[in-house]
Amino acid sequence: MLAESALPSLRIVLVWVLALLALWMIRRLLRALKTRIRNHVDVLRDSRRIETLMNVFRYTANIVIVGVAIMLTLGTIGISITPILATAGVAGIAVGFGAQSLVKDFFTGLFLLIENQVSEGDVIEAAGKSGLVERVTLRHIRIRDYDGSVHFIPNGMITTVTNRSRDYAYAVIDVNVRRQEDLDRVFARMEEIGRTMRADPVVGPLILEDIDLAGVEKLEDASVALRCRIKVQPSRQWRVRREFLRRMKAAIDTVEEVAPQS
Template sequence: MNQYIDRFLIWTPDHIAAPARIALILLLTLLALRAIHQVLPVLRDAIAKRQGSMEESQRVRTLSRVVRYALTVVTTVIASLLILGELGISVAPILGAAGVAGIAIGFGAQSLVKDYFTGFFLLLENQIRHGDVVEAGGKSGVVEELTLRYLRLRDYSGNVHFVPNNTISTVTNMSMGYAYAVVDADVAYGENVDRVFAVMRAVGKAMREDPRFAQKILDEIEIAGVDQWADSALVIRCRLRVAPLQQWNVRREYLQKLKEAFDREGIEIPYPHLSIVHSAS
Protein backbone atom coordinates (compact mmCIF):
# COMPACT_ATOMS: atom_id res chain seq x y z
CA MET A 1 0.00 0.00 0.00
CA ASN A 2 2.77 2.37 0.90
CA GLN A 3 4.41 1.92 -2.49
CA TYR A 4 1.22 3.06 -4.27
CA ILE A 5 1.03 6.13 -2.07
CA ASP A 6 4.66 6.93 -2.79
CA ARG A 7 4.10 6.58 -6.55
CA PHE A 8 1.02 8.84 -6.38
CA LEU A 9 2.93 11.50 -4.46
CA ILE A 10 5.71 11.40 -7.05
CA TRP A 11 3.27 11.49 -10.00
CA THR A 12 0.94 14.19 -8.69
CA PRO A 13 3.20 17.32 -8.61
CA ASP A 14 4.42 16.84 -12.17
CA HIS A 15 0.97 16.32 -13.64
CA ILE A 16 -0.68 19.05 -11.64
CA ALA A 17 2.17 21.53 -12.05
CA ALA A 18 2.11 21.43 -15.87
CA PRO A 19 -1.56 22.51 -16.25
CA ALA A 20 -1.03 25.09 -13.53
CA ARG A 21 1.97 26.52 -15.34
CA ILE A 22 0.06 26.56 -18.64
CA ALA A 23 -2.81 28.38 -16.95
CA LEU A 24 -0.32 30.84 -15.46
CA ILE A 25 1.28 31.42 -18.88
CA LEU A 26 -2.14 32.07 -20.44
CA LEU A 27 -3.08 34.44 -17.62
CA LEU A 28 0.17 36.39 -17.89
CA THR A 29 -0.18 36.52 -21.68
CA LEU A 30 -3.69 37.93 -21.45
CA LEU A 31 -2.54 40.50 -18.88
CA ALA A 32 0.41 41.46 -21.08
CA LEU A 33 -1.80 41.86 -24.16
CA ARG A 34 -4.28 43.94 -22.20
CA ALA A 35 -1.47 46.12 -20.90
CA ILE A 36 -0.13 46.57 -24.43
CA HIS A 37 -3.51 47.65 -25.78
CA GLN A 38 -4.40 49.89 -22.83
CA VAL A 39 -1.11 51.33 -21.58
CA LEU A 40 0.44 52.11 -24.96
CA PRO A 41 -2.39 54.46 -26.05
CA VAL A 42 -2.05 56.35 -22.76
CA LEU A 43 1.72 56.68 -23.22
CA ARG A 44 1.18 57.66 -26.86
CA ASP A 45 -1.21 60.47 -25.95
CA ALA A 46 1.09 61.71 -23.17
CA ILE A 47 4.11 61.80 -25.49
CA ALA A 48 2.08 63.38 -28.30
CA LYS A 49 0.98 66.22 -26.00
CA ARG A 50 4.59 67.02 -25.15
CA GLN A 51 5.62 67.31 -28.79
CA GLY A 52 6.16 70.79 -30.12
CA SER A 53 4.32 70.35 -33.40
CA MET A 54 1.42 68.51 -34.96
CA GLU A 55 3.84 66.70 -37.27
CA GLU A 56 5.71 65.07 -34.39
CA SER A 57 2.43 64.13 -32.73
CA GLN A 58 1.34 62.39 -35.92
CA ARG A 59 4.61 60.49 -36.05
CA VAL A 60 4.21 59.33 -32.44
CA ARG A 61 0.72 58.04 -33.18
CA THR A 62 1.88 56.19 -36.30
CA LEU A 63 4.83 54.57 -34.53
CA SER A 64 2.67 53.56 -31.56
CA ARG A 65 0.45 51.45 -33.80
CA VAL A 66 3.44 49.61 -35.23
CA VAL A 67 4.97 49.06 -31.77
CA ARG A 68 1.66 47.74 -30.45
CA TYR A 69 1.39 45.30 -33.36
CA ALA A 70 4.99 44.10 -32.94
CA LEU A 71 4.65 43.61 -29.17
CA THR A 72 1.42 41.67 -29.67
CA VAL A 73 3.07 39.30 -32.14
CA VAL A 74 6.19 38.78 -29.98
CA THR A 75 4.14 38.16 -26.83
CA THR A 76 1.90 35.64 -28.59
CA VAL A 77 4.84 33.74 -30.11
CA ILE A 78 6.72 33.52 -26.79
CA ALA A 79 3.60 32.31 -24.97
CA SER A 80 2.98 29.66 -27.63
CA LEU A 81 6.54 28.33 -27.34
CA LEU A 82 6.30 28.18 -23.54
CA ILE A 83 3.02 26.28 -23.69
CA LEU A 84 4.45 23.79 -26.18
CA GLY A 85 7.36 23.22 -23.80
CA GLU A 86 4.97 22.55 -20.92
CA LEU A 87 3.10 20.01 -23.05
CA GLY A 88 6.32 18.09 -23.53
CA ILE A 89 6.77 19.05 -27.16
CA SER A 90 10.37 19.84 -28.00
CA VAL A 91 10.67 23.38 -29.27
CA ALA A 92 14.09 22.96 -30.90
CA PRO A 93 12.86 20.91 -33.90
CA ILE A 94 10.01 23.37 -34.40
CA LEU A 95 12.41 26.30 -34.42
CA GLY A 96 14.69 24.46 -36.84
CA ALA A 97 11.81 23.63 -39.15
CA ALA A 98 10.57 27.20 -38.88
CA GLY A 99 14.00 28.44 -39.90
CA VAL A 100 14.10 26.22 -42.98
CA ALA A 101 10.50 27.09 -43.84
CA GLY A 102 11.30 30.76 -43.33
CA ILE A 103 14.10 30.59 -45.88
CA ALA A 104 11.85 28.83 -48.39
CA ILE A 105 9.01 31.28 -47.81
CA GLY A 106 11.46 34.17 -48.04
CA PHE A 107 12.39 33.21 -51.58
CA GLY A 108 8.75 32.84 -52.54
CA ALA A 109 7.54 35.97 -50.79
CA GLN A 110 10.25 38.50 -51.52
CA SER A 111 7.69 41.21 -52.21
CA LEU A 112 6.16 40.66 -48.77
CA VAL A 113 9.58 40.92 -47.12
CA LYS A 114 10.24 44.09 -49.10
CA ASP A 115 6.89 45.46 -47.89
CA TYR A 116 8.00 45.13 -44.28
CA PHE A 117 11.47 46.57 -44.81
CA THR A 118 10.12 49.53 -46.79
CA GLY A 119 7.39 50.18 -44.24
CA PHE A 120 9.92 50.07 -41.40
CA PHE A 121 12.20 52.66 -43.01
CA LEU A 122 9.27 54.88 -44.02
CA LEU A 123 8.39 55.08 -40.34
CA LEU A 124 11.95 55.27 -39.06
CA GLU A 125 12.90 58.13 -41.39
CA ASN A 126 9.63 59.98 -40.76
CA GLN A 127 8.80 60.21 -44.47
CA ILE A 128 5.06 59.63 -44.06
CA ARG A 129 2.80 60.36 -41.12
CA HIS A 130 -0.86 59.90 -40.38
CA GLY A 131 -2.84 62.81 -41.84
CA ASP A 132 -0.24 63.80 -44.44
CA VAL A 133 -1.16 64.38 -48.08
CA VAL A 134 1.26 62.37 -50.19
CA GLU A 135 1.81 60.89 -53.61
CA ALA A 136 3.27 57.39 -53.50
CA GLY A 137 3.08 54.32 -55.67
CA GLY A 138 1.25 56.22 -58.39
CA LYS A 139 -1.59 57.26 -56.03
CA SER A 140 -2.19 60.40 -54.01
CA GLY A 141 -4.39 61.32 -51.07
CA VAL A 142 -4.58 61.72 -47.31
CA VAL A 143 -2.69 59.11 -45.28
CA GLU A 144 -5.26 57.23 -43.22
CA GLU A 145 -3.02 54.35 -42.18
CA LEU A 146 0.61 53.30 -42.55
CA THR A 147 1.58 49.78 -41.55
CA LEU A 148 4.59 47.60 -42.24
CA ARG A 149 2.57 46.01 -45.04
CA TYR A 150 0.76 48.79 -46.88
CA LEU A 151 -0.11 52.48 -47.10
CA ARG A 152 -3.80 53.45 -47.12
CA LEU A 153 -4.73 56.69 -48.90
CA ARG A 154 -8.07 58.43 -49.40
CA ASP A 155 -8.20 60.77 -52.40
CA TYR A 156 -10.26 63.92 -52.95
CA SER A 157 -13.17 61.92 -54.41
CA GLY A 158 -13.30 59.68 -51.35
CA ASN A 159 -11.72 56.66 -53.03
CA VAL A 160 -9.50 54.53 -50.79
CA HIS A 161 -6.21 53.23 -52.22
CA PHE A 162 -4.20 50.43 -50.61
CA VAL A 163 -0.61 50.81 -51.80
CA PRO A 164 1.78 47.91 -51.03
CA ASN A 165 4.97 49.29 -49.54
CA ASN A 166 7.16 47.41 -52.02
CA THR A 167 5.70 49.51 -54.86
CA ILE A 168 6.77 52.78 -53.22
CA SER A 169 10.01 54.01 -54.75
CA THR A 170 9.43 57.77 -54.41
CA VAL A 171 7.34 59.66 -51.86
CA THR A 172 6.10 63.19 -52.50
CA ASN A 173 4.91 64.67 -49.21
CA MET A 174 2.79 67.79 -49.72
CA SER A 175 2.30 68.58 -46.04
CA MET A 176 5.71 68.44 -44.37
CA GLY A 177 6.95 71.63 -42.71
CA TYR A 178 5.28 74.12 -45.01
CA ALA A 179 3.94 74.41 -48.56
CA TYR A 180 3.58 76.99 -51.32
CA ALA A 181 0.37 78.19 -52.91
CA VAL A 182 1.54 78.83 -56.48
CA VAL A 183 -0.59 81.06 -58.72
CA ASP A 184 -0.17 81.81 -62.43
CA ALA A 185 -2.10 84.95 -63.42
CA ASP A 186 -2.80 85.71 -67.09
CA VAL A 187 -3.01 89.38 -68.10
CA ALA A 188 -3.29 91.06 -71.47
CA TYR A 189 -0.14 92.15 -73.28
CA GLY A 190 -1.29 95.76 -73.13
CA GLU A 191 -1.31 95.91 -69.31
CA ASN A 192 1.40 97.66 -67.31
CA VAL A 193 3.37 94.86 -65.64
CA ASP A 194 4.50 96.94 -62.64
CA ARG A 195 0.90 97.94 -61.98
CA VAL A 196 -0.15 94.27 -62.10
CA PHE A 197 2.63 93.42 -59.63
CA ALA A 198 1.38 96.11 -57.25
CA VAL A 199 -2.19 94.79 -57.35
CA MET A 200 -1.01 91.21 -56.73
CA ARG A 201 1.06 92.34 -53.74
CA ALA A 202 -1.86 94.32 -52.34
CA VAL A 203 -4.13 91.27 -52.54
CA GLY A 204 -1.52 89.12 -50.78
CA LYS A 205 -1.07 91.72 -48.04
CA ALA A 206 -4.83 92.00 -47.51
CA MET A 207 -5.11 88.24 -47.12
CA ARG A 208 -2.32 88.19 -44.53
CA GLU A 209 -4.24 90.80 -42.53
CA ASP A 210 -7.46 88.79 -42.78
CA PRO A 211 -8.01 86.92 -39.46
CA ARG A 212 -9.16 83.87 -41.41
CA PHE A 213 -5.79 83.54 -43.14
CA ALA A 214 -3.36 85.25 -40.74
CA GLN A 215 -2.22 81.91 -39.28
CA LYS A 216 -2.24 80.12 -42.63
CA ILE A 217 0.00 82.48 -44.65
CA LEU A 218 3.52 82.48 -43.20
CA ASP A 219 5.33 85.13 -45.31
CA GLU A 220 4.76 88.01 -47.67
CA ILE A 221 3.80 87.11 -51.22
CA GLU A 222 6.68 86.40 -53.60
CA ILE A 223 6.28 87.74 -57.15
CA ALA A 224 8.50 85.68 -59.44
CA GLY A 225 7.73 87.92 -62.42
CA VAL A 226 6.69 87.26 -65.99
CA ASP A 227 6.99 83.50 -66.31
CA GLN A 228 5.79 83.02 -69.87
CA TRP A 229 4.73 84.76 -73.06
CA ALA A 230 1.62 82.79 -73.92
CA ASP A 231 -0.33 83.05 -77.17
CA SER A 232 -2.64 85.77 -75.90
CA ALA A 233 -1.41 86.67 -72.42
CA LEU A 234 1.51 87.39 -70.16
CA VAL A 235 1.73 84.72 -67.46
CA ILE A 236 2.83 86.18 -64.13
CA ARG A 237 3.79 83.73 -61.41
CA CYS A 238 3.64 84.28 -57.66
CA ARG A 239 3.57 82.13 -54.55
CA LEU A 240 2.69 82.33 -50.87
CA ARG A 241 4.39 80.23 -48.20
CA VAL A 242 1.64 78.64 -46.12
CA ALA A 243 1.12 76.19 -43.28
CA PRO A 244 0.93 72.49 -44.20
CA LEU A 245 -2.25 71.43 -46.05
CA GLN A 246 -3.37 75.05 -46.53
CA GLN A 247 -1.97 75.58 -50.04
CA TRP A 248 -5.18 74.67 -51.85
CA ASN A 249 -7.48 76.74 -49.64
CA VAL A 250 -5.18 79.78 -49.80
CA ARG A 251 -4.74 79.46 -53.56
CA ARG A 252 -8.49 79.36 -54.21
CA GLU A 253 -9.09 82.40 -52.00
CA TYR A 254 -6.22 84.33 -53.60
CA LEU A 255 -7.52 83.64 -57.11
CA GLN A 256 -10.97 84.90 -56.13
CA LYS A 257 -9.60 88.07 -54.49
CA LEU A 258 -7.24 88.69 -57.41
CA LYS A 259 -10.10 88.45 -59.92
CA GLU A 260 -12.09 91.00 -57.91
CA ALA A 261 -9.06 93.32 -57.72
CA PHE A 262 -8.39 93.04 -61.46
CA ASP A 263 -12.02 93.93 -62.15
CA ARG A 264 -11.81 97.01 -59.90
CA GLU A 265 -8.55 98.18 -61.47
CA GLY A 266 -9.68 97.47 -65.01
CA ILE A 267 -6.90 94.94 -65.64
CA GLU A 268 -7.88 92.68 -68.52
CA ILE A 269 -7.77 88.91 -68.18
CA PRO A 270 -7.63 87.63 -71.77
CA TYR A 271 -9.74 84.72 -72.96
CA PRO A 272 -10.37 83.23 -76.39
CA HIS A 273 -12.80 85.09 -78.63
CA LEU A 274 -14.70 83.67 -81.54
CA SER A 275 -15.59 86.05 -84.35
CA ILE A 276 -18.29 84.98 -86.79
CA VAL A 277 -18.33 86.80 -90.12
CA HIS A 278 -21.62 86.61 -91.97
CA SER A 279 -21.46 87.60 -95.59
CA ALA A 280 -24.68 88.51 -97.33
CA SER A 281 -25.16 86.63 -100.59
Protein backbone atom coordinates in the same frame (compact mmCIF):
# COMPACT_ATOMS: atom_id res chain seq x y z
CA MET B 1 13.88 10.22 -5.67
CA LEU B 2 10.64 12.15 -5.30
CA ALA B 3 12.63 15.34 -5.35
CA GLU B 4 14.33 14.32 -8.60
CA SER B 5 10.97 13.57 -10.29
CA ALA B 6 9.61 16.95 -9.20
CA LEU B 7 12.65 18.82 -10.51
CA PRO B 8 11.49 18.97 -14.18
CA SER B 9 8.09 20.29 -13.10
CA LEU B 10 9.76 22.99 -11.03
CA ARG B 11 11.92 23.94 -13.98
CA ILE B 12 8.87 24.20 -16.24
CA VAL B 13 7.05 26.35 -13.72
CA LEU B 14 10.14 28.54 -13.34
CA VAL B 15 10.47 28.94 -17.12
CA TRP B 16 6.85 30.09 -17.52
CA VAL B 17 6.99 32.32 -14.47
CA LEU B 18 10.07 34.04 -15.92
CA ALA B 19 8.36 34.27 -19.32
CA LEU B 20 5.25 35.88 -17.84
CA LEU B 21 7.45 38.23 -15.82
CA ALA B 22 9.37 39.22 -18.95
CA LEU B 23 6.11 39.86 -20.84
CA TRP B 24 4.81 41.99 -17.99
CA MET B 25 8.03 44.03 -17.86
CA ILE B 26 8.03 44.57 -21.63
CA ARG B 27 4.42 45.77 -21.58
CA ARG B 28 5.20 48.18 -18.76
CA LEU B 29 8.26 49.42 -20.63
CA LEU B 30 6.31 49.92 -23.86
CA ARG B 31 3.54 51.80 -22.05
CA ALA B 32 6.09 54.08 -20.40
CA LEU B 33 7.85 54.60 -23.74
CA LYS B 34 4.56 55.40 -25.48
CA THR B 35 3.66 57.94 -22.80
CA ARG B 36 7.07 59.58 -23.06
CA ILE B 37 6.90 59.80 -26.86
CA ARG B 38 3.38 61.23 -26.81
CA ASN B 39 4.54 64.01 -24.49
CA HIS B 40 6.96 65.20 -27.18
CA VAL B 41 4.80 64.94 -30.31
CA ASP B 42 1.44 66.06 -31.62
CA VAL B 43 -0.86 63.43 -30.11
CA LEU B 44 -3.66 63.94 -32.62
CA ARG B 45 -1.29 63.55 -35.53
CA ASP B 46 0.95 60.72 -34.39
CA SER B 47 -1.18 58.69 -31.96
CA ARG B 48 -2.10 56.12 -34.62
CA ARG B 49 1.53 55.76 -35.71
CA ILE B 50 2.76 55.32 -32.14
CA GLU B 51 0.02 52.80 -31.36
CA THR B 52 0.88 50.76 -34.46
CA LEU B 53 4.58 50.71 -33.60
CA MET B 54 3.90 49.70 -30.01
CA ASN B 55 1.68 46.85 -31.19
CA VAL B 56 4.41 45.60 -33.52
CA PHE B 57 7.01 45.61 -30.76
CA ARG B 58 4.61 43.97 -28.29
CA TYR B 59 3.59 41.18 -30.68
CA THR B 60 7.22 40.54 -31.65
CA ALA B 61 8.26 40.29 -27.99
CA ASN B 62 5.34 37.97 -27.24
CA ILE B 63 6.27 35.61 -30.06
CA VAL B 64 9.96 35.52 -29.12
CA ILE B 65 9.40 35.01 -25.39
CA VAL B 66 6.64 32.43 -25.77
CA GLY B 67 8.67 30.58 -28.40
CA VAL B 68 11.73 30.41 -26.16
CA ALA B 69 9.58 29.27 -23.23
CA ILE B 70 8.02 26.47 -25.32
CA MET B 71 11.42 25.24 -26.50
CA LEU B 72 12.82 25.24 -22.96
CA THR B 73 9.74 23.37 -21.76
CA LEU B 74 10.10 20.71 -24.44
CA GLY B 75 13.78 20.32 -23.65
CA THR B 76 13.00 19.94 -19.95
CA ILE B 77 10.51 17.09 -20.48
CA GLY B 78 12.95 15.27 -22.74
CA ILE B 79 11.67 16.13 -26.22
CA SER B 80 14.46 17.07 -28.62
CA ILE B 81 13.86 20.45 -30.22
CA THR B 82 16.48 19.96 -32.96
CA PRO B 83 14.02 18.40 -35.48
CA ILE B 84 11.49 21.11 -34.63
CA LEU B 85 14.02 23.84 -35.30
CA ALA B 86 15.05 22.19 -38.58
CA THR B 87 11.42 21.88 -39.69
CA ALA B 88 10.72 25.47 -38.69
CA GLY B 89 13.74 26.62 -40.68
CA VAL B 90 12.61 24.82 -43.82
CA ALA B 91 9.05 26.07 -43.37
CA GLY B 92 10.32 29.60 -42.83
CA ILE B 93 12.28 29.49 -46.07
CA ALA B 94 9.24 28.18 -47.96
CA VAL B 95 6.98 30.85 -46.48
CA GLY B 96 9.60 33.49 -47.19
CA PHE B 97 9.73 32.61 -50.89
CA GLY B 98 5.94 32.43 -51.13
CA ALA B 99 5.27 35.66 -49.26
CA GLN B 100 8.06 37.94 -50.41
CA SER B 101 5.67 40.74 -51.32
CA LEU B 102 3.96 40.51 -47.93
CA VAL B 103 7.29 40.65 -46.09
CA LYS B 104 8.35 43.61 -48.24
CA ASP B 105 5.08 45.40 -47.46
CA PHE B 106 5.57 44.77 -43.75
CA PHE B 107 9.14 46.10 -43.53
CA THR B 108 8.44 49.06 -45.81
CA GLY B 109 5.42 49.98 -43.70
CA LEU B 110 7.48 49.62 -40.53
CA PHE B 111 10.10 52.09 -41.77
CA LEU B 112 7.42 54.46 -43.06
CA LEU B 113 6.03 54.60 -39.53
CA ILE B 114 9.37 54.74 -37.72
CA GLU B 115 10.70 57.54 -39.94
CA ASN B 116 7.34 59.35 -39.80
CA GLN B 117 7.22 59.77 -43.57
CA VAL B 118 3.42 59.51 -43.67
CA SER B 119 0.73 60.18 -41.09
CA GLU B 120 -3.03 60.08 -41.22
CA GLY B 121 -4.42 63.39 -42.45
CA ASP B 122 -1.44 64.12 -44.72
CA VAL B 123 -1.86 64.91 -48.41
CA ILE B 124 0.66 62.79 -50.30
CA GLU B 125 1.59 61.43 -53.70
CA ALA B 126 2.81 57.82 -53.82
CA ALA B 127 2.86 55.07 -56.45
CA GLY B 128 1.29 57.42 -58.98
CA LYS B 129 -1.70 58.26 -56.76
CA SER B 130 -2.35 61.38 -54.72
CA GLY B 131 -4.88 62.30 -52.08
CA LEU B 132 -5.65 62.48 -48.37
CA VAL B 133 -4.21 59.70 -46.21
CA GLU B 134 -7.05 58.05 -44.30
CA ARG B 135 -5.16 55.11 -42.76
CA VAL B 136 -1.59 53.86 -42.46
CA THR B 137 -0.91 50.22 -41.60
CA LEU B 138 2.04 47.88 -41.92
CA ARG B 139 0.36 46.35 -44.99
CA HIS B 140 -0.89 49.32 -47.00
CA ILE B 141 -1.75 53.02 -47.13
CA ARG B 142 -5.32 54.07 -47.86
CA ILE B 143 -5.75 57.44 -49.58
CA ARG B 144 -8.81 59.24 -50.95
CA ASP B 145 -8.37 61.53 -53.94
CA TYR B 146 -10.22 64.74 -54.79
CA ASP B 147 -13.17 63.04 -56.54
CA GLY B 148 -13.69 60.64 -53.62
CA SER B 149 -12.05 57.53 -55.05
CA VAL B 150 -10.23 55.41 -52.46
CA HIS B 151 -6.85 53.88 -53.34
CA PHE B 152 -5.19 51.07 -51.39
CA ILE B 153 -1.43 51.18 -52.01
CA PRO B 154 0.66 48.22 -50.76
CA ASN B 155 3.68 49.55 -48.92
CA GLY B 156 6.02 47.41 -51.01
CA MET B 157 5.04 49.41 -54.12
CA ILE B 158 6.07 52.71 -52.56
CA THR B 159 9.53 53.91 -53.58
CA THR B 160 9.02 57.66 -53.24
CA VAL B 161 6.60 59.61 -51.03
CA THR B 162 5.82 63.25 -51.78
CA ASN B 163 4.27 64.75 -48.66
CA ARG B 164 2.45 68.01 -49.39
CA SER B 165 1.37 68.75 -45.81
CA ARG B 166 4.44 68.71 -43.58
CA ASP B 167 5.25 71.80 -41.45
CA TYR B 168 4.24 74.36 -44.13
CA ALA B 169 3.51 74.74 -47.85
CA TYR B 170 3.70 77.34 -50.60
CA ALA B 171 0.80 78.46 -52.74
CA VAL B 172 2.57 78.97 -56.08
CA ILE B 173 0.54 81.24 -58.33
CA ASP B 174 1.02 82.17 -62.00
CA VAL B 175 -0.82 85.20 -63.38
CA ASN B 176 -0.98 85.84 -67.14
CA VAL B 177 -1.27 89.47 -68.27
CA ARG B 178 -1.06 91.18 -71.63
CA ARG B 179 2.36 92.28 -72.87
CA GLN B 180 1.13 95.86 -72.95
CA GLU B 181 0.46 95.88 -69.20
CA ASP B 182 2.63 97.94 -66.87
CA LEU B 183 4.35 95.14 -64.91
CA ASP B 184 5.25 97.38 -61.98
CA ARG B 185 1.59 98.28 -61.56
CA VAL B 186 0.60 94.59 -61.76
CA PHE B 187 3.22 93.65 -59.16
CA ALA B 188 1.93 96.41 -56.87
CA ARG B 189 -1.61 95.08 -57.30
CA MET B 190 -0.45 91.55 -56.44
CA GLU B 191 1.32 92.81 -53.30
CA GLU B 192 -1.81 94.71 -52.29
CA ILE B 193 -3.95 91.58 -52.71
CA GLY B 194 -1.43 89.64 -50.62
CA ARG B 195 -1.66 92.23 -47.83
CA THR B 196 -5.44 92.30 -47.84
CA MET B 197 -5.60 88.50 -47.77
CA ARG B 198 -3.27 88.34 -44.77
CA ALA B 199 -5.42 90.92 -42.98
CA ASP B 200 -8.60 88.97 -43.80
CA PRO B 201 -10.07 87.29 -40.67
CA VAL B 202 -10.94 84.13 -42.62
CA VAL B 203 -7.99 83.61 -44.95
CA GLY B 204 -5.39 85.50 -42.93
CA PRO B 205 -4.77 82.79 -40.27
CA LEU B 206 -3.86 80.36 -43.05
CA ILE B 207 -1.03 82.60 -44.32
CA LEU B 208 2.34 82.50 -42.55
CA GLU B 209 4.37 85.14 -44.42
CA ASP B 210 3.92 88.04 -46.84
CA ILE B 211 3.65 87.37 -50.54
CA ASP B 212 6.93 86.61 -52.34
CA LEU B 213 7.07 87.97 -55.90
CA ALA B 214 9.33 85.84 -58.09
CA GLY B 215 8.92 88.04 -61.18
CA VAL B 216 8.43 87.19 -64.84
CA GLU B 217 8.17 83.42 -65.28
CA LYS B 218 7.40 83.17 -69.00
CA LEU B 219 7.23 85.53 -71.96
CA GLU B 220 4.81 84.73 -74.81
CA ASP B 221 3.91 86.58 -78.00
CA ALA B 222 0.77 88.12 -76.53
CA SER B 223 1.09 87.60 -72.78
CA VAL B 224 3.48 87.56 -69.85
CA ALA B 225 3.34 85.02 -67.01
CA LEU B 226 4.11 86.43 -63.57
CA ARG B 227 4.84 84.13 -60.66
CA CYS B 228 4.50 84.59 -56.92
CA ARG B 229 4.17 82.36 -53.89
CA ILE B 230 2.63 82.60 -50.43
CA LYS B 231 3.81 80.56 -47.43
CA VAL B 232 0.79 78.94 -45.80
CA GLN B 233 -0.18 76.30 -43.29
CA PRO B 234 0.09 72.64 -44.38
CA SER B 235 -2.53 71.52 -46.91
CA ARG B 236 -3.91 75.07 -47.26
CA GLN B 237 -2.03 76.05 -50.42
CA TRP B 238 -4.89 75.19 -52.77
CA ARG B 239 -7.46 77.27 -50.89
CA VAL B 240 -5.15 80.28 -50.66
CA ARG B 241 -4.22 79.98 -54.34
CA ARG B 242 -7.86 79.94 -55.44
CA GLU B 243 -8.71 82.91 -53.24
CA PHE B 244 -5.77 84.91 -54.60
CA LEU B 245 -6.78 84.18 -58.20
CA ARG B 246 -10.37 85.16 -57.45
CA ARG B 247 -9.29 88.51 -56.02
CA MET B 248 -6.80 89.06 -58.83
CA LYS B 249 -9.51 88.46 -61.41
CA ALA B 250 -11.80 90.92 -59.65
CA ALA B 251 -9.03 93.53 -59.59
CA ILE B 252 -8.31 93.06 -63.31
CA ASP B 253 -12.01 93.36 -64.17
CA THR B 254 -12.25 96.60 -62.19
CA VAL B 255 -9.31 98.11 -64.06
CA GLU B 256 -10.75 97.06 -67.44
CA GLU B 257 -14.12 98.64 -66.57
CA VAL B 258 -12.53 101.90 -65.52
CA ALA B 259 -10.09 102.17 -68.46
CA PRO B 260 -12.66 102.91 -71.23
CA GLN B 261 -14.27 105.67 -69.18
CA SER B 262 -10.98 107.43 -68.72
